[in-house]
Amino acid sequence: MTSEKPILIGGIDAGGTMFKCALAEPGGRLIETVRVPTTTPADTIAACLDFFRWELDSRSAKLGILGIASFGPINVDPASPDYGTLGETPKPGWSGTRLSGRFFSGLGAPIVLDTDVNGALAGEIELGAAKGVRTAAYVTIGTGIGAGVHGPGGYLARPAHPEIGHIRVQRHPDDTAFAGTCRFHRDCLEGLASGTSLIARYGDPAELASDDPVWDVEAFYIAQACAALVLTTRPDRILLGGGVMQAAGLVPKVRAAFARLMNGYLGLSDADIENLIQRPALGDNAGLIGAVTLARQNLKEPAWSG
Ligand code: ZN
Secondary structure, eight states: OOOSOOEEEEEEEEOSSEEEEEEEOTTSOEEEEEEEEOOOHHHHHHHHHHHHHHHHHHTTOEEEEEEEEEOSSBOOOTTSTTTTBBOSOSSTTTTTOBHHHHHHHHHOSOEEEEEHHHHHHHHHHHHSTTTTOSSEEEEEESSSEEEEEEETTEETTTTSOOOGGGOBOOOOTTOOSOOOOBTTTBSBHHHHHSHHHHHHHHSOGGGSOTTOTHHHHHHHHHHHHHHHHHHHHOOSEEEEESGGGGSTTHHHHHHHHHHHHHTTGGGOOHHHHHHHEEOOSSGGGHHHHHHHHHHHHHSSSOSOOO
């Protein structure tokens, strides 16, 4: 018998509306979870710390590492003095918050931190719709558009991440009047296809009928992102997540638009395209499972510990 405390690991899916926390076994099995509303950094972080301290104390366990998959923009370069620090975010009070530093000093455990998109991708590779493929991409189409790509060499573009949200896209012929919402480029992909841009010209996307022609316009833009990914990084799977993708029937429209854009190039059949472009499988849990996966993968050799 050893008197050493058992090691557990933690994960936080740090979102703009909710921080989801999990305590897990080193193998990844979730032991306990909690959801903390995202209010002020002080209150939100304190509530998360309380959860971990209480759960660890009650099990006489030690935290081996904490994985955080965070909303952004956030610095994810372990070599940077600003690792784990949020950049300029519209979320009031959160710009400049040092997430990794706050959790490190609060819990005394190494921290591994990545973007929410890479976190969700890690979860989908581990347990979801990208399990077993060599190269997978995750594109989230929500308030903004972000992406992560993971291949045999790990995450692409480390310590940054791909910025496919800002590629130029060809305009849909029925969408020539709208200026676009990107504050840098106006009518880049994000400026024309994000939830923000949909709201700006059509109102709440959740109120639009599934046969509204708006969705053909939207599918045309998302298909261009898929084509750009396929032509550059050749993923075996592209997962389309985020609030906008919850629209019924949008994925088949994206596949059809993608097939028209590719026009036979690479010889992808309809079945190939169906296999290529999919919805994430873990839904709401992908970020949390991904955060725990990040922790597990880095338990032996944490890249950052204060
Ligand atoms: Zn842009």
